[in-house]
Amino acid sequence: MASAAQHRLRDWLLSLYQYLLPQHTLSRLMYRLTRHRIAWLTGLQIRLFARIFGVNLEEAESSSPKDYPNFNAFFTRALGEGTRPIAGPADAVVSPVDGRISQLGPLTGNRLIQAKGWSYSLVDLLGGSETRAAPFQDGQFATLYLSPKDYHRIHMPLSGCLREMVYLPGRLFSVSPKTVNGIPNLFARNERVVSIFETEAGPLAMVLVGAIFVGSIETVWAGQITPPYRHQPCHWLYEGEKALPLEKGQEMGRFNMGSTVILILPPGVIHWQSSLQPESRILMGQTLGQLTTTVQVDAERQRASA
Known part of the structure; x- marks a missing residue:
């Protein structure tokens, strides 16, 4: 039986043409x-x-x-x-898209799993900012892959308030499972849009990753962000009156052709559904995980004092 390293080598060889x-x-x-x-x-x-x-x-x-x-x-x-009904429990964190689980679980320091035996940097994924990445150290992540047949609008997994958005230029490698297994640091190399929300669970990062034939990403608040393709990052802050509240299940963006969404949460705020594993099928609105009891208690205290 072929080892994980042999599979990676095979998939890397099959992906070489994409560099050209x-x-x-x-x-x-x-x-x-x-x-x-x-x-x-x-x-x-x-x-x-x-x-x-x-x-x-x-x-x-x-x-x-x-x-x-x-x-x-x-x-x-x-x-x-x-x-696509939105899962009812208040503590439910729901899938933002129709797709398949690529990977989900804990970060190790600032490393996310890309594929079996491979990881990549959270700081690189979020645009090189140590400050932006710091709240998510040792946190939790879920990578969701959308195939061409899937519904391609993206929704909020939790209610939150938009605080920041970053456009990061990059390559447009395919995000198919074989390419993800074959090209190192793929998600941190591809073009992407990072949105940071403040939620009852703390900060939430949603990373919309572009791919070949998917070079068009838009959000409901900014419209089409790419194209045009830029050579430098772009940064927007949504503070004070510009802060934008979005409810759980509300549309936040869309891919014009299919790609990948990465969710990142701080440590100690979520338990993923135990039934979900890589390759599990999930639909928008279904439960990805539940907020921890500590988060729920803190949220209730905040609501009571408001």
Whole structure:
């Protein structure tokens, strides 16, 4: 039986061609291809895509390809009312997306697990800021992978108030499981948008990771952040009157084509669902974990003194 190291070597060799691809150019072409308004071609794209990837159109707010002005409108489609109920318990931390668990569990210091036997730096993932990363040292994380067939809007796992957003330029490697197993430090090398929220559990980082053909990320408060592709990081603060409250389950952004979301929480605030393991399927609104008793008591005290 092949060892983990042998699997990594195989996946690295299979991923080598991606270093040579003009990743941003291909993503610009995909951006245009998914936004043309040629009705018959859009309908053909949607039908072929739904058939190849097994998209369940019956879950969508509109199940007819004719109702979408372009392919991207279909790809970022809304779901029908009640299709993704938000888990009821107040202590539930819910999945922000439809997808699969790539990894979840504790950080070791400032290291997150990328794949079996591989880890990467929290500081690098969050843009090189020791200050930004400090509250999450020895915390908890969950990496969620969205396949092409999945619902591609991103929702809040907890109620929170937006405090900071950072755009970090980078590569656009694929985030498929084989590539994640083959390219070291992938999530800290790819283009990404980091949003920091203040919640009853303390700070929450949500990292939206771009990928090849996925070079377009947007949030509900800032609209489309990329493209244009930038060569330098961009930083926004949301303080005082600019602070933006968002409820658990509320939409916070979307991928225009599929990718990965990484959630990061401080130490001692969450217990992940014991049934969730790498490759587990999860839907937006389902319970990822529960807040600890200490967090719940502190939150109740804060509400009582408010």
